[in-house]
Structures are given as C-alpha cells and as structure tokens.
Amino acid sequence: MMVIVYGCFFACGLACIVLQIIAQRTRTDPSIGNNPQFLKFQRSYFAVYLLAMFADWLQGPYLYKLYSYYNFEEDQIAILYVFGFASTVIIGMWAPLAADQFGRKKLCLSFTVLYSLSCFLKLSRSYGILIIGRIIGGVATSVLFSAFEAWYVHEHIETFDFPKEWISVTFSKASTWNGFLAVTAGLVTNIFAEWFDLGPVAPYMLAVPFLIFAGILVSTHWSENYSGSKVKFKRACVDGWKGILSKEIIFMVGVIEALFESVIYIVIFLWTPVLQPLRPSLGIVFSSFMVCILSGQAVYQILSSRRFDTSNLLISACGIALASNVFLVLSTNPVNRKDLNCETSYVAFLLFEFAVGIYFPAMGNLRSKIIPEQHRWSITNWFRVPINLIACVVLMLLHEDEFRHGNRMIFVICTGLLMLAVLCGVRFKKLAEKDESVQEERTLMTSEHIHNIF
Structure with missing residues (x-):
C-alpha cells in the first residue's frame, strides 16, 4: 500500500505540474493588475490569508486519526464531525453580518484566537471538551471563509479604489497558492506526526504558531473597515x-x-x-x-x-x-x-x-x-x-x-x-x-x- 500511495502521489504530482503549466498559458493577460501599489496591497493580504489557510490545512489529514488515537469509536467520531459541520453552517449565516457590523479586522483577529483555542483543546481526551473544540473550530472556519475575503474586497474598492476586475486576479492567485499550500501541509504533517513520531496531535500544535503570526500581522498591518450599510x-x-x-x-x-x-x-x-x-x-x-x-x-x-x-x-x-x-x-x-x-x-x-x-x-x-x-x-x-x-x-x-x-x-x-x-x-x-x-x-x-x- 505504501508503494502505491507514494507512487500515486508522484504520478499525480507530475501530471498536475504539466496541467498547471498548460493552464497558465490559457489565463488572461498577465499585465492586468501589475500596478506596483496593487501588488504591494495584494502581498499584504496574501501574507495573512495564506498563513491562516496553511494553519487550516495542517488540521486536515489527522483529525479522524486523532480521535481514533483517543480510543473513540467510529460513531462517536461521527458525532464530533457533526458538531463541527453544524456550528459551521449556523455561524456561517451570521459571520458576514458580524464582520460588517463589528469590524472585519476584529473578526479576523478573533479567528486566530478561536482557532488556536480549538487546537489546544485537542490535547484533551475528554469527549465533552473535544465537542467544544469542534464547535469553536467550526465558528473559526466560518470566519475564515467570510471575514478575510470581505476585508479584502472593501479595501480594494473603498480604500484604494482599484478596478473591480482586479479582484478576480487576487482571488485566482490565492486559489492557486492555496492549493499548493494544501499539498505542502499534508507533507509537513506527515513528517511531524509519523516520521518524527510525534503523534496525530502534533499538526494541531504546529498550526498555532502560524495562527499567532497571522494575528500579529492583522493587528499591525491591517486597518479596520465596516460595511457602509446595515x-x-x-x-x-x-x-x-x-x-x-x-x-x-x-x-x-x-x-x-x-x-x-x-x-x-x-x-x-x-x-x-x-x-x-x-x-x-x-x-x-x-x-x-x-x-x-x-x-x-x-x-x-x-x-x-x-x-x-x-x-x-x-x-x-x-x-x-x-x-x-x-x-x-x-x-x-x-x-x-x-x-x-x-x-x-x-x-x-x-x-x-x-x-x-x-x-x-x-x-x-x-x-x-x-x-x-x-x-x-x-x-x-x-x-x-x-x-x-x-x-x-x-x-x-x-x-x-x-x-x-x-x-x-x-x-x-x-x-x-x-x-x-x-x-x-x-x-x-x-x-x-x-x-x-x-x-x-x-x-x-x-x-x-x-x-x-x-
């Protein structure tokens, strides 16, 4: 099985590289969005957003393994997943409005705190505490996929007055980098959890420094913005x-x-x-x-x-x-x-x-x-x-x-x-x-x- 896993990984990776090169040639004019001020603003967004996404991806490969390592049965683990999914959808409906009314920067900062807390709670073997951790993680995920994008769009249009067409340029780049970070996150978690034999909780502890660093960048480099209408x-x-x-x-x-x-x-x-x-x-x-x-x-x-x-x-x-x-x-x-x-x-x-x-x-x-x-x-x-x-x-x-x-x-x-x-x-x-x-x-x-x- 190990030979098949590694063989498929390298074969799929090679095919992916070829396809990405071909796809890159089909994309729109690379000169679009090459304004130096825009590129600087774009980098300030990527620095935070990609750190946050990398921390999120680090928590993907070993979640089920962690709960299994704590000797929970499959149906008990399913309940933990259900709590995470449910909290994501419930808070997901409210998160964009909260970002508009309370401030998108504040909500992005709260994401780093909540997600770090959910990582620390995974150190516990208590089923109740793990459920709380899943709920908090679901709330943080809702914020990640709403407040960051809302902050960027507002700054792009209202603060810097860049063309709206350039928004898709940023999100396209973010999507590509996000994919490569996901691949990297899987490799990194494998190294720490299995090669270094630190166990399935290691990726969650590894995610915390990235979340803290992202929070520091938000607090020091991002300005607050709100919705113009309630x-x-x-x-x-x-x-x-x-x-x-x-x-x-x-x-x-x-x-x-x-x-x-x-x-x-x-x-x-x-x-x-x-x-x-x-x-x-x-x-x-x-x-x-x-x-x-x-x-x-x-x-x-x-x-x-x-x-x-x-x-x-x-x-x-x-x-x-x-x-x-x-x-x-x-x-x-x-x-x-x-x-x-x-x-x-x-x-x-x-x-x-x-x-x-x-x-x-x-x-x-x-x-x-x-x-x-x-x-x-x-x-x-x-x-x-x-x-x-x-x-x-x-x-x-x-x-x-x-x-x-x-x-x-x-x-x-x-x-x-x-x-x-x-x-x-x-x-x-x-x-x-x-x-x-x-x-x-x-x-x-x-x-x-x-x-x-x-």
Missing part, C-alpha cells in the same frame, strides 16, 4: 429564500450544490477509516488528494478557455464523482474485512478529488452568472443549510446497527445523491439553454426595434 439578518434571509423560489434555475443550482457538496463532507469523514486497515501515511494521502484537486482545476481552466460549456463541465464533474463512488461501493464490501480492496478505494478517492477540482470553479462560475448579486450572500447561505443537514443525517446513520460494520451503505447513499446531482445537472443545462435563447430573442427584438426607429 443589513438586517431576518430581511436578508427572507430575500434570499424568495430569490431561490423566484427562478427554477436558481433553485436547481442549490439542489446540485447540496447534493454534491454533502458527499464531499461525508468523504472527508470516511476516507481515513476506509484506508486505515493498511496503515497508509495519512499526510501523503491527503497531499495526493490536494494534487488531484489542483489537477481538476487546471483541466477546468484549459477546457473553459477553449469554450467548453460550463454546464457540461459541471455535469462531467458530477459524473466522475458518481463513478468514483460506485468503485467505493464495490471496494468496501463488509462481508470479509480481510479482503477489502483498499488500493481500489484509494484510487477511487483520487478520482473523486479530481472531480471536486472541476466542480468548484464550474459551480462558482455558474453561481456568479445566475444568482443576483444583491442577494448572493443570503442565497448562498440558504444553499449551505441542506449541504450540512444531509451530511449530518448520513453520518448519524453510523449509530444504526446496519451501518456500524462497514461503510458500504454510506457510499451507496452517496452514489444515490450523485445520481440525483447528474439528473439535476441535465435539467439545469436545459434551463440554462432556454434562458440563453430567451436572452438572444430579447436582444434580437431590441435590435430590430432600434433599427425600426432609425
């Missing part, structure tokens, strides 16, 4: 709900997102116990997953630059993920644990992560085109509710007797969810084509009307 939480939620129900195409985006991303959350929990029988290097496995995601992103970039339809790419991502889960159903047959085909499971997970790499940029592109900007925050938050709800319900099934002696039935459920995602993707494509034809018809009618006037 948004009422209840009104925003109501408007978002109305926006979802106003158009079937928006509703369908939410359904696909809920189905696909809930499976991502389930896989995040399951990959460690599925591969654990052969004792792989979890950090290397994690890095392999991140390399596959980067490869998927590069493939999306290459194909979209050649004008491949984004809807087709989204359906393809769902189809590839579906195929990987079918393989996982076959490779996790619990009849005879000794005959579990972990090698097949590992390759299936790699395939799934490749699909994830295609899915996120495709979904992000479609969301930006279809969801009205004024309601994007509230609609996106509504989408996250079923994602976490489905993941929590499926993980809670581990308490049921028929699920306790193997994860095959969980993957059967994931397969069903992804089949629905593919069908919804086909329906979405038809709706998108219909919308485009309506838009073209309206444009043609407007042109004819102008032509008649003149």
Whole structure:
C-alpha cells in the first residue's frame, strides 16, 4: 500500500505540474493588475490569508486519526464531525453580518484566537471538551471563509479604489497558492506526526504558531473597515429564500450544490477509516488528494478557455464523482474485512478529488452568472443549510446497527445523491439553454426595434 500511495502521489504530482503549466498559458493577460501599489496591497493580504489557510490545512489529514488515537469509536467520531459541520453552517449565516457590523479586522483577529483555542483543546481526551473544540473550530472556519475575503474586497474598492476586475486576479492567485499550500501541509504533517513520531496531535500544535503570526500581522498591518450599510439578518434571509423560489434555475443550482457538496463532507469523514486497515501515511494521502484537486482545476481552466460549456463541465464533474463512488461501493464490501480492496478505494478517492477540482470553479462560475448579486450572500447561505443537514443525517446513520460494520451503505447513499446531482445537472443545462435563447430573442427584438426607429 505504501508503494502505491507514494507512487500515486508522484504520478499525480507530475501530471498536475504539466496541467498547471498548460493552464497558465490559457489565463488572461498577465499585465492586468501589475500596478506596483496593487501588488504591494495584494502581498499584504496574501501574507495573512495564506498563513491562516496553511494553519487550516495542517488540521486536515489527522483529525479522524486523532480521535481514533483517543480510543473513540467510529460513531462517536461521527458525532464530533457533526458538531463541527453544524456550528459551521449556523455561524456561517451570521459571520458576514458580524464582520460588517463589528469590524472585519476584529473578526479576523478573533479567528486566530478561536482557532488556536480549538487546537489546544485537542490535547484533551475528554469527549465533552473535544465537542467544544469542534464547535469553536467550526465558528473559526466560518470566519475564515467570510471575514478575510470581505476585508479584502472593501479595501480594494473603498480604500484604494482599484478596478473591480482586479479582484478576480487576487482571488485566482490565492486559489492557486492555496492549493499548493494544501499539498505542502499534508507533507509537513506527515513528517511531524509519523516520521518524527510525534503523534496525530502534533499538526494541531504546529498550526498555532502560524495562527499567532497571522494575528500579529492583522493587528499591525491591517486597518479596520465596516460595511457602509446595515443589513438586517431576518430581511436578508427572507430575500434570499424568495430569490431561490423566484427562478427554477436558481433553485436547481442549490439542489446540485447540496447534493454534491454533502458527499464531499461525508468523504472527508470516511476516507481515513476506509484506508486505515493498511496503515497508509495519512499526510501523503491527503497531499495526493490536494494534487488531484489542483489537477481538476487546471483541466477546468484549459477546457473553459477553449469554450467548453460550463454546464457540461459541471455535469462531467458530477459524473466522475458518481463513478468514483460506485468503485467505493464495490471496494468496501463488509462481508470479509480481510479482503477489502483498499488500493481500489484509494484510487477511487483520487478520482473523486479530481472531480471536486472541476466542480468548484464550474459551480462558482455558474453561481456568479445566475444568482443576483444583491442577494448572493443570503442565497448562498440558504444553499449551505441542506449541504450540512444531509451530511449530518448520513453520518448519524453510523449509530444504526446496519451501518456500524462497514461503510458500504454510506457510499451507496452517496452514489444515490450523485445520481440525483447528474439528473439535476441535465435539467439545469436545459434551463440554462432556454434562458440563453430567451436572452438572444430579447436582444434580437431590441435590435430590430432600434433599427425600426432609425
């Protein structure tokens, strides 16, 4: 298994490098956003954001292993994951408003404190304290994925008055660097946890200095900013709900997102116990997953630059993920644990992560085109509710007797969810084509009307 893990890591890494080089050539004019003042501002943001993200990635590979090391059963570990997911979605709906009203810099500082605290709480073997740590970690994660981006956008537009088009340049660079940091984090955790034999708690202690350093940079180099207008939480939620129900195409985006991303959350929990029988290097496995995601992103970039339809790419991502889960159903047959085909499971997970790499940029592109900007925050938050709800319900099934002696039935459920995602993707494509034809018809009618006037 170790030979396969390391072999797949190097093979996937080489393929990723080639794909990234090809994708780099397809990107927009590199001269865009080359203003020296902009680059300086960009670096000040990256210095903090990438430190925070690296600290977050360090906590990915060994979470399940840590709880298992403390002698908790699989169903008990599932509950810990559920608390983390639930706190993320509950606080995630409130975090952007809190950042706007109380100050984005303050919230970014609170992230470094809360996430450091959640790391320290993982030193405890108490189940109750570990639950508290998961809740605090979920709150911190919500802040990480809302306050930092909000701070940057405000400074970019309001303080420095840079062109709005340059925002995507920064986020594109951040996404690329974030991917490489994720790969690096897996390697680093593997070195400290396994090669240095410091145990599965070592990555969490390693994350704390990065969080502290990020907090120092925020407090010394970032200025405070607030929202110019006060948004009422209840009104925003109501408007978002109305926006979802106003158009079937928006509703369908939410359904696909809920189905696909809930499976991502389930896989995040399951990959460690599925591969654990052969004792792989979890950090290397994690890095392999991140390399596959980067490869998927590069493939999306290459194909979209050649004008491949984004809807087709989204359906393809769902189809590839579906195929990987079918393989996982076959490779996790619990009849005879000794005959579990972990090698097949590992390759299936790699395939799934490749699909994830295609899915996120495709979904992000479609969301930006279809969801009205004024309601994007509230609609996106509504989408996250079923994602976490489905993941929590499926993980809670581990308490049921028929699920306790193997994860095959969980993957059967994931397969069903992804089949629905593919069908919804086909329906979405038809709706998108219909919308485009309506838009073209309206444009043609407007042109004819102008032509008649003149």
